[in-house]
Amino acid sequence: MEKVKEEIKHVSEISPEYSKKLKKAVKTLFYQRHRMPGVKGWELRRSLGKDYLTVLELLNVQLEDLGLTVKIVFEGSENPDNPSAEAFESARYYVTITEPMSATELKMSGWRVDNVAALTVTVAYLISKQGKAPKKDVEKLLKQKFPQWKLDYNLVRFIRQGYLVDDDEGILYMGWRARAEIDKKSLLDLILTKEV
Amino acid sequence: MSDNKQSKIKINRNRLLRILSMCLAVRRRGTDPFEVEVKKTLETMRNLLPEWELPTDFSLDIHTLGQIASIVELQGKWLKLRSTSLYVDPILIELKLRLLDTEMLTRIFQRSWYPIVQFERMTPRRLKEAIDYWNQLPTLDEKMTVDLVDIQEIGSITKEDLLESNIMYEEEFQGSMLNMWKELKASAIGRGRVDYWSFIKSDTFNETVKRAYLASFMVTYGYASIEQDPLEEETYLIPFEEPKEDSEIQGKSVTIPIDYEQWKKLRRK
Numbered sequence: 001m002e003k004v005k006e007e008i009k010h011v012s013e014i015s016p017e018y019s020k021k022l023k024k025a026v027k028t029l030f031y032q033r034h035r036m037p038g039v040k041g042w043e044l045r046r047s048l049g050k051d052y053l054t055v056l057e058l059l060n061v062q063l064e065d066l067g068l069t070v071k072i073v074f075e076g077s078e079n080p081d082n083p084s085a086e087a088f089e090s091a092r093y094y095v096t097i098t099e100p101m102s103a104t105e106l107k108m109s110g111w112r113v114d115n116v117a118a119l120t121v122t123v124a125y126l127i128s129k130q131g132k133a134p135k136k137d138v139e140k141l142l143k144q145k146f147p148q149w150k151l152d153y154n155l156v157r158f159i160r161q162g163y164l165v166d167d168d169e170g171i172l173y174m175g176w177r178a179r180a181e182i183d184k185k186s187l188l189d190l191i192l193t194k195e196v
Numbered sequence: 197m198s199d200n201k202q203s204k205i206k207i208n209r210n211r212l213l214r215i216l217s218m219c220l221a222v223r224r225r226g227t228d229p230f231e232v233e234v235k236k237t238l239e240t241m242r243n244l245l246p247e248w249e250l251p252t253d254f255s256l257d258i259h260t261l262g263q264i265a266s267i268v269e270l271q272g273k274w275l276k277l278r279s280t281s282l283y284v285d286p287i288l289i290e291l292k293l294r295l296l297d298t299e300m301l302t303r304i305f306q307r308s309w310y311p312i313v314q315f316e317r318m319t320p321r322r323l324k325e326a327i328d329y330w331n332q333l334p335t336l337d338e339k340m341t342v343d344l345v346d347i348q349e350i351g352s353i354t355k356e357d358l359l360e361s362n363i364m365y366e367e368e369f370q371g372s373m374l375n376m377w378k379e380l381k382a383s384a385i386g387r388g389r390v391d392y393w394s395f396i397k398s399d400t401f402n403e404t405v406k407r408a409y410l411a412s413f414m415v416t417y418g419y420a421s422i423e424q425d426p427l428e429e430e431t432y433l434i435p436f437e438e439p440k441e442d443s444e445i446q447g448k449s450v451t452i453p454i455d456y457e458q459w460k461k462l463r464r465k
Contacts, residue, residue, distance in 0.1 A: 030313065030314060030315055031314070031315055031316070031317040032314050032315065032316050032317070037312050037314040038312070038314075040370075042370070046417065046418070046439065068313060071310075071312075094312045094314075095312065095313045095314070096310040096311060096312050096313065097310050097311060097313060098310065100306060100307045100308070100309065100310065101306055101309065101311070102306075103302075103303070103306055106302070106305075106306045106309075109311070113298055113299070113302050114298055116301070116302045116305050116306075117298040117301035117302055117305075119305065120301040120302070120304055120305040121293050121301060124289055124293055125286075125289065125290065125293065127289075128284055128285075128286040128289035128290070129226055129286055130226050130277065131226070132225075132226045133225075133226065134225060141290065141293065141294070144294060145298070169224065171224065171225065171226075177312070180312055181309055181310055181311050181312060182305075182308055182309055182310075183308045183309075183310065184308075186307065186308040187304065187305070187308040188284050188289065190304040190307055190308060191289060191292050191293065191296065191304055192284060192288070192289075192292060
C-alpha cells in the first residue's frame, strides 16, 4: 500500500494534469463499462484527450511494478506493423497481468483442468492455422480425448467467454479474449518443446 | 447461337466457376493459398476469354480475376508468416497436441495465459437509482391491486441494455451515431440549430424511437447540445463542429417522452 502511495505521489510531482488523467485512465480501464471488458481507443481519447496514448505509456510505467500492463488488441487477425491513429482508435485496450499465473492460482481461478486442456488444444490449433479453421476439424481433434457432449459444451462456453468466434459457415476464429490474454508464440513454443 | 456453341460456352463457364469457387474456398477456410496454381489458372482464363460473348460471362471473368489477385496477396502473406518465428507447420502442432496429456496442456496454458484484470463497480449514482427504485417499488399487496388495472409504466433502456440484448453492437452504435451527427451538421448549415422533432421524425415509429435514442447519446457524448424554448415549447438540437470532451459537456438532463400517439401526430404535421 505504501508503495502505491509513493507511486501516486511521484506521478503527481511529474504533472498534476497527467496525474489527474492517470487516475481517470485507471478508472476507465479497470472498471467494467460494457458487457465486454476493455475500452475502445476512441472512448479513451474522449475520456483522456488526444494524448491518451502518452497517458497510457505513463500508466504502463506505474503498472509495471504491480505486475500489470495495458494490452492493445488491434482490429483484424494480426497486429499491424505501423498502426495508424485510426487503428489505435479502433483497437481495444485491456489491463492484463504480466507474469504467468502459478498452477495454484490457475486452479483458484475456477477453471477445470480438462476444460483448460480443451481450450489449449483449440487455440493452439487455430494459431497454427493462422487464426481460423473449420469447426468440424477442431471437433475431430478434440473428439480424440473428449466425449461429444463435453466438446459441445466447451465450444459453446469458449465462444460465450470470447475465446472463440464462430460464423454461419462453420468456421472457428480466435476470439477477442484469446487475442488479449494468450501469448501465441509462447503457447506454440511450449507445445513444441514439451517432452512427451 | 448453335446448340454446339452454347454447350461449349456452358462447359467453359463451369470451368471458370470451378476456379472461382476454389479461390473462395481457400480464402474462406484459410488453407494453403499455394493450392491455387495461379499461373496455370491465368493461362486457362486467357484461353477462355475469346469465347465470352455475354456481359455476364465477362463479369464473371473479372470477378474470378479479382479473386485470383486476392489469392496472390494471400500467398505473399503466407510467405511472410512462414519467414517469421511464429510459423510452425500445422501438422507438427496437431501431432504434438494429440500426444500431450491434459496435465501438460494445462501447464502450457498456465504459462501462456495473461488474464484480463477488470472490476465490476457500484457507483453512487447507481446506488441512488437502486434506492429510488426500491422506494417506488410497490409492495406485493399493492402490486396485486395495481395489476388488475392495465397501467403501462414508463420504462427506460440504456445503451448497455441494447448491446447486451444483441439488438445493437458497439461498432454499429458508434457508426450510427456518427452518421446522425453528420446529418445534423448538414441540416443545421446556415441556421445553427435544427428542430428536434422534425429531425428525429421518421417513416416508422421504430425508426423514430431509434433516432431519438441516438440523438440522446449524441448529446451525452458531446457531439451536440439540446436547447429548449419553454415559451414556444420548442426543442432544438445544436451540433458541435468537433465533439466536446467530458469536462466541456454541460451536466444538464432533459426528459423528452415519446409514444406512438405522439409519433402519429408528428406524421400528420
